Amino acid sequence: xxxxxxxxxxxxxxxxxxxxxxxxxxxxxxxxxxxxxxxxxxxxxxxxxxxxxxxxxxxxxxxxxxxxxxxxxxxxxxxxxxxxxxxxxxxxxxxxxxxxxxxxxxxxxxxxxxxxxxxxxxxxxxxxxxxxxxxxxxxxxxxxxxxxxxxxxxxxxxxxxxxxxxxxxxxxxxxxxxxxxxxxxxxxxxxxxxxxxxxxxxxxxxxxxxxxxxxxxxxxxxxxxxxxxxxxxxxxxxxxxxxxxxxxxxxxxxxxxxxxxxxxxxxxxxxxxxxxxxxxxxxxxxxxxxxxxxxxxxxxxxxxxxxxxxxxxxxxxxxxxxxxxxxxxxxxxxxxxxxxxxxxxxxxxxxxxxxxxxxxxxxxxxxxxxxxxxxxxxxxxxxxxxxxxxxxxxxxxxxxxxxxxxxxxxxxxx
Amino acid sequence: xxxxxxxxxxxxxxxxxxxxxxxxxxxxxxxxxxxxxxxxxxxxxxxxxxxxxxxxxxxxxxxxxxxxxxxxxxxxxxxxxxxxxxxxxxxxxxxxxxxxxxxxxxxxxxxxxxxxxxxxxxxxxxxxxxxxxxxxxxxxxxxxxxxxxxxxxxxxxxxxxxxxxxxxxxxxxxxxxxxxxxxxxxxxxxxxxxxxxxxxxxxxxxxxxxxxxxxxxxxxxxxxxxxxxxxxxxxxxxxxxxxxxxxxxxxxxxxxxxx
Amino acid sequence: xxxxxxxxxxxxxxxxxxxxxxxxxxxxxxxxxxxxxxxxxxxxxxxxxxxxxxxxxxxxxxxxxxxxxxxxxxxxxxxxxxxxxxxxxxxxxxxxxxxxxxxxxxxxxxxxxxxxxxxxxxxxxxxxxxxxxxxxxxxxxxxxxxxxxxxxxxxxxxxxxxxxxxxxxxxxxxxxxxxxxxxxxxxxxxxxxxxxxxxxxxxxxxxxxxxxxxxxxxxxxxxxxxxxxxx
Numbered sequence: 001x002x003x004x005x006x007x008x009x010x011x012x013x014x015x016x017x018x019x020x021x022x023x024x025x026x027x028x029x030x031x032x033x034x035x036x037x038x039x040x041x042x043x044x045x046x047x048x049x050x051x052x053x054x055x056x057x058x059x060x061x062x063x064x065x066x067x068x069x070x071x072x073x074x075x076x077x078x079x080x081x082x083x084x085x086x087x088x089x090x091x092x093x094x095x096x097x098x099x100x101x102x103x104x105x106x107x108x109x110x111x112x113x114x115x116x117x118x119x120x121x122x123x124x125x126x127x128x129x130x131x132x133x134x135x136x137x138x139x140x141x142x143x144x145x146x147x148x149x150x151x152x153x154x155x156x157x158x159x160x161x162x163x164x165x166x167x168x169x170x171x172x173x174x175x176x177x178x179x180x181x182x183x184x185x186x187x188x189x190x191x192x193x194x195x196x197x198x199x200x201x202x203x204x205x206x207x208x209x210x211x212x213x214x215x216x217x218x219x220x221x222x223x224x225x226x227x228x229x230x231x232x233x234x235x236x237x238x239x240x241x242x243x244x245x246x247x248x249x250x251x252x253x254x255x256x257x258x259x260x261x262x263x264x265x266x267x268x269x270x271x272x273x274x275x276x277x278x279x280x281x282x283x284x285x286x287x288x289x290x291x292x293x294x295x296x297x298x299x300x301x302x303x304x305x306x307x308x309x310x311x312x313x314x315x316x317x318x319x320x321x322x323x324x325x326x327x328x329x330x331x332x333x334x335x336x337x338x339x340x341x342x343x344x345x346x347x348x349x350x351x352x353x354x355x356x357x358x359x360x361x362x363x364x365x366x367x368x369x370x371x372x373x374x375x376x377x378x379x380x381x382x383x384x385x386x387x388x389x390x391x392x393x394x395x396x397x398x399x400x401x402x403x404x405x406x407x408x409x410x411x412x413x414x
Numbered sequence: 415x416x417x418x419x420x421x422x423x424x425x426x427x428x429x430x431x432x433x434x435x436x437x438x439x440x441x442x443x444x445x446x447x448x449x450x451x452x453x454x455x456x457x458x459x460x461x462x463x464x465x466x467x468x469x470x471x472x473x474x475x476x477x478x479x480x481x482x483x484x485x486x487x488x489x490x491x492x493x494x495x496x497x498x499x500x501x502x503x504x505x506x507x508x509x510x511x512x513x514x515x516x517x518x519x520x521x522x523x524x525x526x527x528x529x530x531x532x533x534x535x536x537x538x539x540x541x542x543x544x545x546x547x548x549x550x551x552x553x554x555x556x557x558x559x560x561x562x563x564x565x566x567x568x569x570x571x572x573x574x575x576x577x578x579x580x581x582x583x584x585x586x587x588x589x590x591x592x593x594x595x596x597x598x599x600x601x602x603x604x605x606x607x608x609x610x611x612x613x614x615x616x617x618x619x620x621x622x623x624x625x626x627x628x629x630x631x632x633x634x635x636x637x638x639x640x641x642x643x644x645x646x647x648x649x650x651x652x653x654x655x656x657x658x659x660x661x662x663x664x665x666x667x668x669x670x671x672x673x
Numbered sequence: 674x675x676x677x678x679x680x681x682x683x684x685x686x687x688x689x690x691x692x693x694x695x696x697x698x699x700x701x702x703x704x705x706x707x708x709x710x711x712x713x714x715x716x717x718x719x720x721x722x723x724x725x726x727x728x729x730x731x732x733x734x735x736x737x738x739x740x741x742x743x744x745x746x747x748x749x750x751x752x753x754x755x756x757x758x759x760x761x762x763x764x765x766x767x768x769x770x771x772x773x774x775x776x777x778x779x780x781x782x783x784x785x786x787x788x789x790x791x792x793x794x795x796x797x798x799x800x801x802x803x804x805x806x807x808x809x810x811x812x813x814x815x816x817x818x819x820x821x822x823x824x825x826x827x828x829x830x831x832x833x834x835x836x837x838x839x840x841x842x843x844x845x846x847x848x849x850x851x852x853x854x855x856x857x858x859x860x861x862x863x864x865x866x867x868x869x870x871x872x873x874x875x876x877x878x879x880x881x882x883x884x885x886x887x888x889x890x891x892x893x894x895x896x897x898x899x900x901x902x903x904x
Contacts, residue, residue: 298505299577302467302505303581313523313527601674604677605675628742656738656742657738
């Protein structure tokens, strides 16, 4: 016999509805987590694993250990180069710089590149590599009797410090990382001051009951939602074409005739991304300014402060942590943008670092995009490693944002 | 009230957009006295207070008619700088709002932006004097460079008072200065007001009738009409208002039978 | 804390002391004038009672304003309520002095049937009790306040003595009945004054402890509760 609840006869039904609601919300959260895990799984799965590698001369036959190649005695390296390089190649190398004057690392690199000449025949992702190691080894022996099966960490220090190369074992992302950092720096240098200034105008000065200020506000909100490719086209038209003398550095005489990037420079890219994130920076900064309690402004005004003093001494410092976190998050978005850079004309294959704003450049997402388009399976691994690098960079910048926010909150409480 | 008033309202009307917030207030605030403004919610107490140092200018579409005479001059004349008005007529707010800076900086900032050109030592003296006047010095003298937000609510409010008096205003406006504080801190602020009134004219808005009775020398009672426009009902010595009000609406309000 | 309230209370206590000394002086002058049969002085004393009444109203007004504006609680509230009460008591004592002055006026140019000895002594005792009772009230001195009512017995004893003496005069010579009656009335006023001092002492106990109690059950009040200054 069931006892009717005394106060709320609908309690059972209410509890059931609440349970259903909760399950739905939990499922939604779960889907998000699963998707995120799948993404991470995919990237990590491809960034590590077994590879079948073939050498022109196997290291073992020369008594070399690949892991400790630069530690090999200098005499031995010189001797190997002496015996295994063709006389013509040796002469040309000697002409560039005598072998005896080169460092151990350089000699080891030469040995690897010119003598051992490793070549990746096939790769396996992390999970099959772990689960079916024997099968893979057997398969490699069957398909490539010459090849050697090795564990490869595609994301390693060499990968981070080497420039782009068409040889997958030597290709790295240094140029791309530097390109991305240049882009972010230029983006920050333009979008931050402009965005903060605009936000201060809109929040502190503009009268919100004026139609033109409302129009500006609505437009900024809409601009934040414009697809990034449109910004790319805009950047192409303005920075690459119309302002070419400026963005190519020609008017500054910064670039020697003939090697100019014709406006397709890191500066153009950075400015384009600056345009792209500007509305976001403005909106974030406005948000941060709006979060500054009005009582603070009133306190300053009541002491006979001018508007400038109120904004400059109190409102801006108080909003700064919020502005910085917002800006960093906007820059994170810029860090991951590909489409506008493609349109503006980022190079997909350059092997030299960007050294000034008028350099040709590539960026991490461009690099990833380019590698995924290659037919050879090994580039998938490189793309995964580069993706992981990009993710780590984003993680780092978001971490900085969180840290700033945390410190600002602590400062208030002390 | 034979002596010249500290500030005088003449036919003051305040509008927010099309809303008529306060109607035809004519009222002279005596010098070196505490005048309390009391009345039910929405009767325009704070609006009147903020009209006295042009804080309403900061509210978009607020409009003032009539005159506020301060030292023989209407502060709403076009040649009057509101920044100067606010320096000479200070304000303390409902919620303690110290700057998120050190205690010292809180007091020193107002002095500096008002063109202080003295030495560090002179500034130290001004800060100490203001903190003493606000009965806060003994509690904070060893931690002047700590963040003001670490102080208790009552201490923060006294810091705000110190900050206001550091710039040497003639009048201090207080907008429910103790409503966010506990009873003990409230009584402290009230004692402080009695001390300060030796040197300053204080105008205090409070929704706490008992507080108005305790601290003020004069009381102005405001009410609202059916269109929610605030107006002055009665003004007189506090002792009279609270024991023998002339207007039946005042009597109804202070005896708790209305509002 | 609560400086304003404390200042008010202090001021009101001073006013009470002032009113007390006015009453004391009036009583002293009234008895003195009666002793000397100085009708002119009695008229002045009779008129001066208005000052005592005004002072009482001023104290009442100020106390009410203080209660209205300062919202006293606990001991502060008891002090202010007691001040209201004591001001009333003092004003009544002033009326006793006025009553004695009035007797003096009514006696006209009659010489006294006997020199006054016990009545001035009663006056000395009663005014001394009043002075000390008010000091004890202002200082919150319960010990003194508790000790004073006992002295009332002495006043009562003197009153009984005056009573018997005057009755003897009346029996011996019926022509003295009129004056003896008046003098008995004067003595009675003094006796009542001492009773009212006891009430002040009760208030002191009330202020300090919150306890309200009658001090002396053997008080003569029950036997001699007649209006004092009827005329």
